[in-house]
Amino acid sequence: MTNQPRLFGAIEAGGTKFVVAIGNERGEILERERFPTADPASTLAATHAFLRHRGKALGALESIGVASFGPVELDKASPRYGCIGHTPKAGWSGTDMMGGLAREFRCPIGFELDVNAAALAEYRWGAARDVDHLVYLTIGTGIGGGVIIGGAPIHGLMHPEIGHIYPRRHALDLGFEGVCPFHGDCLEGLASGPAILARTGAELRQLDATHPQWEIEADYLGQLCAQLVLTVSPRRIVVGGGVMSSPRLLSLIRPRLQHWLGGYIERGEVHASVDGYVVAPQFGDNAGVLGALALAMDAAAQT
């Protein structure tokens, strides 16, 4: 008699792309597919089809994890648990991300905000596996953050929306109005990829090292890290996303974090050892789908 390997479904439901995968309990992805996010019906149909056909080939799925773009309803007591809230993404407001999966696959389904799931992956297997209190940030088309406290993602009124805090404006950036459709010059409006593009016509990594945009970006992200130290007091901050693809940016953020803390937080982690406090993710673009795999494993363990 042989032991069947345990298999889990993992869905990273992003605003621009879906990644659907089947993985094992060692956090390894065995098969994956990615496709652009279209309308909900056809996108979810493609998701189901992958899990149905590949799952049939590999073996039965024990559970499925969904890491979804937000806003999402995370309150299990709510009738809208597992649904997407009001989103500018056309057609997706109110979409039920779990119901169809539960009906077809009849297995436990784990559900989380995408950045909370990515935080979970880095916490369980990656750049924050030695701490149980961390923030995962993604700086890309938007700015988002997942917060894990005591090993579990924060769920409160809803979930953190860290990208929409208001940093103080940088002295070299006073004329830019910002690109956030809700807030104009909130952090996402000032420091996301589209904000950099709107100012400079380029991506950050394409700009000369002396271009002031580097300093402006590092200052805004340093303020973000400082705000997080002062409000949720993480033991590590993991910063990923497309804008971070130049490693130089991380080294510019750290001194700005220290500047904004003003010597007030006396912890070696944010001073002498700041290189180990604000860090790059281990999994890069894979954090989301690995987070979905972790959610699936947790959902299986809880039943």
Next chain:
Amino acid sequence: MTNQPRLFGAIEAGGTKFVVAIGNERGEILERERFPTADPASTLAATHAFLRHRGKALGALESIGVASFGPVELDKASPRYGCIGHTPKAGWSGTDMMGGLAREFRCPIGFELDVNAAALAEYRWGAARDVDHLVYLTIGTGIGGGVIIGGAPIHGLMHPEIGHIYPRRHALDLGFEGVCPFHGDCLEGLASGPAILARTGAELRQLDATHPQWEIEADYLGQLCAQLVLTVSPRRIVVGGGVMSSPRLLSLIRPRLQHWLGGYIERGEVHASVDGYVVAPQFGDNAGVLGALALAMDAAAQT
């Protein structure tokens, strides 16, 4: 045979005053004494003397809770657990707040940051007893905040230091440099009692309702609440402290919170029902010592 009533010691160790009390398991204070915070040796000696003499009169103390001004070491694995960190309060840096109590009273000692303890009291018995995810703010000589998630205060790198975030400057307040010795115009430097006094020569409640300081103060505190919604996503924000002694201020803060959120957080709690989202504490000045009592009860339960 009669049941002895259970008795607990409670110490609110503030930067300007100590409150020492003996309470019961119903959250009732039976005896209390308050005295100004002097040097550590004489202040702690007075604290011990109260507990020793009044405890002898009432019965043995089952445990003691300490709610201390910060910064404090909350990591039980640290050799400095229970000690005050570097503080501008002369003579108190490094003071061990627990060791002497443990040696003399030989009972479990609970220890927390003062604002975390106050949050715990409002969570257990007060204005937030129906939610398990809240922030407690105190706006007074300084600005501090305690955060409770899943029923437990946040301990991370250290503890939140919410008073030192940087709000955007109000248009009517651009000339004021702020009073925080660390940061100048951080929130505490702009919106604490001493900041109001430095600008106007008066306390807020003494100023005419048309004085621009009302609008400035409400805007800064509305920004604070917005930052908290976006980072820790509490289900309620309880706002106390001397500056809040005029109930009018709370009603001015709520619309500023909504302004800074810009319609992004779609939860009835922060819109239609905002009166129930940003609220006054139930216990006012007593939250700290009641929090210490709750800490004592928790310490007894954990042994």
